[in-house]
Amino acid sequence: MKKIIIIKVGGAIVEHEGQLNQLLDQFAQVDGPKILVHGGGRRATKVATSLSIESKMVDGRRITDADMLKVVTMVYGGLVNKDIVARLQARGVNALGLTGADADVIRSHRRPLKNGIDYGFVGDVDHVKGDLLLTWLDQGIVPVIAPLTHDGQGHMLNTNADTMASETAKALAAYADVTLVYCFEKPGVLSDPADDNSVIPVITRTDFDRLTADGTIAGGMKPKVENALAAVSAGVGRVIITQASAIGQEGGTVIQ
Numbered sequence: 242m243k244k245i246i247i248i249k250v251g252g253a254i255v256e257h258e259g260q261l262n263q264l265l266d267q268f269a270q271v272d273g274p275k276i277l278v279h280g281g282g283r284r285a286t287k288v289a290t291s292l293s294i295e296s297k298m299v300d301g302r303r304i305t306d307a308d309m310l311k312v313v314t315m316v317y318g319g320l321v322n323k324d325i326v327a328r329l330q331a332r333g334v335n336a337l338g339l340t341g342a343d344a345d346v347i348r349s350h351r352r353p354l355k356n357g358i359d360y361g362f363v364g365d366v367d368h369v370k371g372d373l374l375l376t377w378l379d380q381g382i383v384p385v386i387a388p389l390t391h392d393g394q395g396h397m398l399n400t401n402a403d404t405m406a407s408e409t410a411k412a413l414a415a416y417a418d419v420t421l422v423y424c425f426e427k428p429g430v431l432s433d434p435a436d437d438n439s440v441i442p443v444i445t446r447t448d449f450d451r452l453t454a455d456g457t458i459a460g461g462m463k464p465k466v467e468n469a470l471a472a473v474s475a476g477v478g479r480v481i482i483t484q485a486s487a488i489g490q491e492g493g494t495v496i497q
């Protein structure tokens with residue numbers, strides 16, 4: 242069976258010139274079909290602040306009003322995506338930068354009220370065109386996906402980058418043996434977020450329920466592990482949460 246690797250890189254790495262270059266060097270070395278999904282939440286927050294637009298997050302997801310939607314569309318679909326594409330081209334990787342609207346690759350609907358919270362222009366994914374992604378991969382093209390989707394009715398929607406990675410992995414699992422690697426600035430999911438030596442080697446759904454109830458997993462880590470579990474349940478072969486500098490090495494947290 243064909244093997245595909247999907248790497249998701251988060252906002253802290255995107256913000257750090259040296260760490261981003263190191264991650265892209267390593268990504269360029271990965272053999273075979275591969276996809277990069279990027280975040281950029283921290284950059285969006287900075288740009289919004291400079292425009293006097295306040296950022297509000299609930300459970301690791303951004304409340305996105307009309308002004309914030311303009312900011313995230315510019316930042317994720319423009320600045321961050323094209324910067325990564327250019328850096329990959331310089332490394333000999335034939336990267337194709339995409340939002341979900343491009344080639345209709347990822348469609349979503351606006352998130353309904355959740356526990357009374359209106360997230361605004363935030364998309365919950367309905368469909369990923371896995372067959373189209375495969376066609377590009379077969380041509381040696383490397384999709385670089387920004388955390389934006391569209392609703393098919395002319396609206397862009399902000400979508401958590403961890404969800405983009407998991408939904409993409411799920412769609413491709415029908416055709417291939419998929420490995421999904423969430424890489425961020427810490428060595429894995431930690432039992433003590435202040436101690437980098439406390440990596441939890443394996444997390445199951447039962448562990449997740451316990452670790453969220455006692456507050457060990459919080460903030461942006463919650464949607465990350467939730468999305469990782471969803472990918473495992475949908476048949477994604479291997480899902481790992483690890484440090485950006487450790488792609489392809491042992492270690493990190495395996496989600497089962």
Ligand SMILES: Nc1ncnc2c1ncn2[C@@H]1O[C@H](COP(=O)(O)OP(=O)(O)O)[C@@H](O)[C@H]1O
Nearest residue numbers: 251252253425430431434457458459460461462
């Ligand atoms: N148990 C935990 N282990 C590691 N990080 C945690 C944990 N609980 C909360 N976090 C926080 O989650 C953050 C990662 O989520 P987030 O900032 O959304 O990452 P990314 O931008 O890479 O998606 C970490 O920087 C850390 O502050």
Ligand SMILES: CC(=O)N[C@@H](CCC(=O)OP(=O)(O)O)C(=O)O
Nearest residue numbers: 252280281282302303400401402
């Ligand atoms: C709806 C929602 O929360 N969208 C995210 C998309 C970016 C993201 O997920 O970036 P990181 O991977 O850097 O956190 C946001 O705007 O922050």
